[in-house]
Amino acid sequence: MKYIDEFRNGTVAAGISKKIASLVEGHDRITVMEVCGSHTMSIYRYGLKNLLPKNLRLLSGPGCPVCVTSTSYIDTAIAMVQKTNSRSVSEKEVLVTTFGDMMKVPGSSSSLEKERAKGAAVAVVYSTLDALRLAEKHPDKQIVFLAIGFETTAPTIAASIIEAERRRLKNYFVLTAHKVMPPVMQALLKDRDLDLDGFLCPAHVSTIIGSRPYEFIAQEFHIPCVIAGFEPLDILLGIYMLIEQIVKKEASVKIQYSRVAREDGNQKALSLLERVFEPCDVEWRGLGLIPKSGLKLRGVYATYDALSVFRISDFGFRINPEIRNPKSEINGCICGDILRGIKMPSECKLFKKVCNPEHPVGACMVSNEGTCAAWYKYGET
Numbered sequence: 001m002k003y004i005d006e007f008r009n010g011t012v013a014a015g016i017s018k019k020i021a022s023l024v025e026g027h028d029r030i031t032v033m034e035v036c037g038s039h040t041m042s043i044y045r046y047g048l049k050n051l052l053p054k055n056l057r058l059l060s061g062p063g064c065p066v067c068v069t070s071t072s073y074i075d076t077a078i079a080m081v082q083k084t085n086s087r088s089v090s091e092k093e094v095l096v097t098t099f100g101d102m103m104k105v106p107g108s109s110s111s112l113e114k115e116r117a118k119g120a121a122v123a124v125v126y127s128t129l130d131a132l133r134l135a136e137k138h139p140d141k142q143i144v145f146l147a148i149g150f151e152t153t154a155p156t157i158a159a160s161i162i163e164a165e166r167r168r169l170k171n172y173f174v175l176t177a178h179k180v181m182p183p184v185m186q187a188l189l190k191d192r193d194l195d196l197d198g199f200l201c202p203a204h205v206s207t208i209i210g211s212r213p214y215e216f217i218a219q220e221f222h223i224p225c226v227i228a229g230f231e232p233l234d235i236l237l238g239i240y241m242l243i244e245q246i247v248k249k250e251a252s253v254k255i256q257y258s259r260v261a262r263e264d265g266n267q268k269a270l271s272l273l274e275r276v277f278e279p280c281d282v283e284w285r286g287l288g289l290i291p292k293s294g295l296k297l298r299g300v301y302a303t304y305d306a307l308s309v310f311r312i313s314d315f316g317f318r319i320n321p322e323i324r325n326p327k328s329e330i331n332g333c334i335c336g337d338i339l340r341g342i343k344m345p346s347e348c349k350l351f352k353k354v355c356n357p358e359h360p361v362g363a364c365m366v367s368n369e370g371t372c373a374a375w376y377k378y379g380e381t
């Protein structure tokens with residue numbers, strides 16, 4: 001298959017692994033973080049860790065959009081669908097629409113899936129267009145779309161708002177918790193518990209933002225970055241390009257994924273983002289509030305902002321103060337430390353015992369891109 005098979009060639013993979021091994025031979029432990037959840041899944045799916053030398057450690061970072069969605073965001077979404085409260089805000093029922101992987105993410109005491117089972121109005125959609133269609137079809141309902149994810153998904157949400165404006169829809173809203181990558185990478189580099197030698201930068205995000213936004217990482221922190229694709233050879237080559245820099249004590253931003261990612265990114269998507277969103281501080285599950293790491297709707301689009309239209313205080317909703325503490329996770333779950341790269345799923349006493357993809361205790365076990373889910377699925381111990 002063109003553009004797939006050539007990136008899964010076992011002989012070439014073995015050759016690159018050999019080159020990596022000879023580069024790191026005699027060096028102390030080298031630690032590289034893959035920031036993206038899709039990289040994490042590929043690394044486990046293709047058994048890439050087995051191809052790498054023992055003194056090269058791969059860590060998974062906070063790049064799974066579902067995993068980093070805060071407990072308070074889920075609580076807010078749940079508050080919106082709790083029927084008794086929604087009536088006090090508007091005569092129209094609120095229907096929350098979301099991608100399926102958000103359904104099981106735990107809030108402080110429930111999940112959207114559990115609320116739906118109790119009769120709450122929650123619908124799984126496959127695109128923002130589906131949510132817009134629902135808004136058109138049900139003018140008697142307030143349609144709220146749960147807008148999570150990084151620079152990859154935010155342009156599609158921006159486009160949906162512009163489209164809602166064009167169609168003059170008055171009953172389409174988004175509850176935004178978008179996040180952007182460079183600030184969280186900076187936060188990780190300032191984390192004293194974490195000792196990193198290089199970043200494997202996310203592929204999809206980088207096709208939107210390009211390579212320039214990572215340059216401060218190389219310049220200020222002297223940490224090399226490589227934008228790598230998701231196929232096994234992309235990842236191995238990306239690691240090789242990182243190790244080359246690490247052993248030479250160099251630091252720059254390189255693009256392995258040159259068939260898609262460019263230095264300047266995707267200007268059309270970036271101008272959509274710029275038009276609809278502006279930077280804001282946002283809470284990351286397990287990492288706390290990170291300045292300028294989020295995107296909120298610009299004032300001119302405030303009528304589409306679920307948070308300002310449906311004031312949460314009107315729902316009689318109170319956020320549990322213990323859950324607001326980012327280090328405090330639910331029932332012994334250590335997702336926060338896993339997302340910071342300082343603990344592995346096997347160090348969680350709940351892993352595989354009471355926490356599994358069918359009954360996830362924490363967000364890292366919910367999404368396909370979560371580290372705990374990857375360990376569970378591919379039999380890591």
Ligand code: SF4
Pocket residue numbers: 332333334335338345348349350351352355356360361362363364365366372
């Ligand atoms: S195994 Fe489950 S409970 Fe433990 S950190 Fe992962 S998601 Fe949380």
